[in-house]
Amino acid sequence: MIFHKKRWHAISGQPLTEMDKQVMYWENKGKLVPTRELIKTPEQIEGIRKSGIVNTGVLDEVASQIHEGMNTLEIDKIVYDYTVAHGAIPAPLNYEGYPKSVCTSINEVVCHGIPKEEDVLKEGDIVNVDVSTILDGYYSDASRMFIIGKTTPEKEQLVRVTKECLEIGAEAAKPYSFVGDIGHAIEKYAEKYNYGVVKDLCGHGVGLEFHEDPEVLHYGHKGTGMLLVPGMVFTIEPMINMGTWKVFIDADDKYGWEVISADEQPSAQWEHTFVMTEHGLEILTE
Secondary structure, X not given: OOOOOOOOOOOOOOOOOHHHHHHHHHHHOOOEOOOHHHOOOHHHHHHHXXXXXXXXXXXXXXXXXXXXXXXXHHHHHHHHHHHHHOOOEEOOOOHHHOOOOOEEEEOOEEEOOOOOOOOEOOOOOEEXXXXXXXXXXXXXXXXXXXXXXXXXXXXHHHHHHHXXXXXXXXXXXXXXXXXXXXXXXXXXXXXXXXXEEOOOOOEEEOOOOOOEEEEEOOOOOOOOOEEOOOOOEEEEOOEEEOOOOOEEEOOOOOOOOOEEEOOOOOEEEOEEEEEEEOOEEEEEEO
16 A cells, blocks of 8 residues: 655744645645755756756757758757856766767657767758756756758648647646646647647756656646646656657667657657746746
8 A cells, every 4th residue: 555645844933834835735635746845945046047048048059050951960069069168068968878968859850869960951851959958056958949941831830839839838837736737738739730749758847957856748637747836947848749649769779869759750849947936937948
């Protein structure tokens, strides 16, 4: 038998805050609630915010240089050079064996595409550039889609709808709502276009580490998952496939990172890092 373990405690000698009351109410209802360690202090949020400024700057720099005919190894160099020039560290580099500073995922590659000299961007490609930054020990994480030249109306729609999924998921995240509210909103919107929402990967807490609780699923039901409390920092990063939601790991990837849509139809992803405030989500990097 598994017993529900209390995850929240009042601070000794201090009166209960509105946050305490809300969290303890939902905990008593049997809901999953965060530990106090997941609630970032104002100082920590400021550190993550500064990391996010560099992270956004990296993506802006990529946006200014990405073009047809360049290879993804050149994107990796842009990311590395900009990051270290601003006193930061590319978080993916050597993370659990990942060999590069950025993920570059083209067309049917869902995520974790490894930059390579032989991966040359062509007219009509869609590519996700996923950047994560460590500055003074604080982590930030975001990705953007780029369309190379002119692509098909189908790919344009996929890129646009995926960004709308991120925005709709963020709108669903309110103080003292649940992670499942985010996933429900995203899945419901994507299904209007008969797109598949990838279920094998998710958003995550971030800030003091690369990946923290909670797991932010991009599908699901309202009122499920962890309670969202002011001070929590996490990503929303829907991966939306033109066809099936199912994926596989590329057998030719010796590192075991690259994820591809099972039917090898195009995939898109957008990601922001957010902090939950008393009034809703604030973007820390985009």
